[in-house]
Amino acid sequence: MNVKVACVGGGPAGLYLSILLKRQDPSHDVTVYERDPEGSTYGWGVTYWRGLLDRLHEHDPESARAVEEHSVRWRDGVAHVGERTARHRGDEGFGIGRHRLLEILAARARSLGVRLEFECEITSADLPAADLVVAADGVGSALRTRHAGHFGTEIRAGRNHYVWLGTTKIFDAFTFAFTETEHGWIWAYGYGFGPEGSTCVVECAPETWTGLGLDRADEGEGLVLLEKLFADVLDGHPLTGRSGAGAGAQWATFRTLTNRTWSRGNLVLLGDAAHTTHYSIGAGTTLALEDAMALSAALRERGNLQDALAHYERERRAALLPSQSAARFSAQWYENLPRYIHLPPERMFALLGQRHSPLLPYVPPRLYYRLDRAAGRLEGLRRLKRWLGPRLARTLQARRPATRGRRSAQGRPDAVRDHSG
Known part of the structure; x- marks a missing residue:
């Protein structure tokens, strides 16, 4: 053709x-x-x-x-939760x-x-x-x-706010950093892309965003605050917004x-x-x-x-x-971060890696962790988890209003670009 x-x-x-x-x-x-x-x-x-x-x-x-x-390239994932750190080997x-x-x-x-x-x-x-x-x-x-x-x-609009940033800090692993503030948790995802630096996506709940004043801060003020909050993982390197491309650091909901x-x-x-x-x-x-x-x-x-x-x-x-x-x-895992963040670092990181599971939101985290470890050793439990998860998720999803959170995009002049990898 x-x-x-x-x-x-x-x-x-x-x-x-x-x-x-x-x-x-x-x-x-x-x-x-x-x-x-x-x-x-x-x-x-x-x-x-x-x-x-x-x-x-x-x-x-x-x-x-x-x-x-x-x-x-990287194979490791690193999670910093306050002063605690966990490192896991993963896929390339x-x-x-x-x-x-x-x-x-x-x-x-x-x-x-x-x-x-x-x-x-x-x-x-x-x-x-x-x-x-x-x-x-x-x-x-x-x-x-x-x-x-x-x-x-x-x-469908998400709940959390996020901003897409860069940094001259070169991460040697896919890095998660969680920082607690008086207004709640704020976290960053960092990964290298070349000798010039890394991407750093920062996310937090709406009450944390407003509590920290990020909704009112201009680009420079916001970057200074974020650099202080993530100083340990940035090692003194600055964060950069999009002003060089004619736009400021723009927070959005996904x-x-x-x-x-x-x-x-x-x-x-x-x-x-x-x-x-x-x-x-x-x-x-x-x-x-x-x-x-x-x-x-x-x-x-x-x-x-x-x-x-x-x-x-x-x-x-x-x-x-x-x-x-x-x-x-x-996305739901991060929107419910307080449910997982106080687990021991190794367990929290393990459930971070399991955040795609449809079963995880409906099982107490400590119980899920034990079941997941057992399922890794027993094929029967692993099959049960695969069978039960989607069914439970569909059942609970069906009980929610079908139109919850939906909005028509017809007539919208523009929408926030998707910055996913």
């Missing part, structure tokens, strides 16, 4: 889709439109895991080698600077003949003439928002976005425009790149465009279910 494709949005998903389409058929006419200047982006680094790297090597070895070469993780990732993908796309148009904002009123228009313009997608009623866009359908005629949603997952599982970039893999394969294998788009949506919806479930329970 030879197609003319207009990809609106020059993030990882849009660029990688353009690479895959040109690789599978150089005759495809592919243009990527990005509203911002080349080299400007938000955020510092993104995370991914070995499984994604293996899939990148399968789909485009050249760009995969460049991504791997410019990534940092990777971090790469967002600027560097975009540079690699843009260079590879150009080498294959993709046209990249920067500082070119496309709206739903002036869509380029193409066989396929891909909305890869993020969670605040203008193309999707224009037809939010058709797409069935819904946004918004989980879903859509009832992902396509309208020849317009299809990709990446954050179609779905978001809470940043605490570090899967945002991975899921967006996997969207691109699935869409390019569907366009290659299906006989017509509508069949291809329908197949892409079915495949990705099914593949996303485990990540969406994990993200939902992970």
Whole structure:
């Protein structure tokens, strides 16, 4: 299927889709439109895991080698809870600077003949003439928002506040730091992305946010306060906000976005425009790149465009279910942090690693810890936990009001971008 494709949005998903389409058929006419200047982006680094790297090597070895070469690796996770510390060995993780990732993908796309148009904002009123228009313009997608009623866009707002920051401190492990204040707990997730520094995401409950005055502080005041609160893990290194990109350090509540359908005629949603997952599982970039893999394969294998788009949506919806479930329970774990934070460090860290479990919110933490350790030794208990968890979660979820916390995104001028890894 030879197609003319207009990809609106020059993030990882849009660029990688353009690479895959040109690789599978150089005759495809592919243009990527990005509203911002080349080299400007938000955020510092993104995370991914070995499984994604293996899939990148399968789909485009050249760009995969460049991504791997410019990534940092870690295996350890470290949790600092006040003056207590626990360290665990885990799976191999990777971090790469967002600027560097975009540079690699843009260079590879150009080498294959993709046209990249920067500082070119496309709206739903002036869509380029193409066989396929891909909305890869993020969670605040203008193309999707224009037809939010058709797409069935819904946004579920989280409870906690968070801010995306950088630091020159280079973490050698994926680092969690929990600090207690007179207004409650505040915590940070830190991970390296290169020799220049690390990403540091700070999160807290709304009463802590207002109690500390972070709702009233300007960027500089807020950074000074956070540097004091996390001085032990920062080792004197500063935190940096987004002012260098023309914006201050912006606190937000995470918004989980879903859509009832992902396509309208020849317009299809990709990446954050179609779905978001809470940043605490570090899967945002991975899921967006996997969207691109699935869409390019569907366009290659299906006989017509509508069949291809329908197949892409079915495949990705099914593949996303485990990540969406994990993200939902992970966010809930942090929203209920006082339930776990006073456990001994090793136990708290163990349950931090189990935060994706649908059973954990409904079992006393100390009992869950003992059951989990026993399940690690007894296959019967492990099977019971896998069987019981989803059933209990569905039962309790069904008792909640179906519309709790839901808001329609139709008519929203913009929404906070998803900064997940």
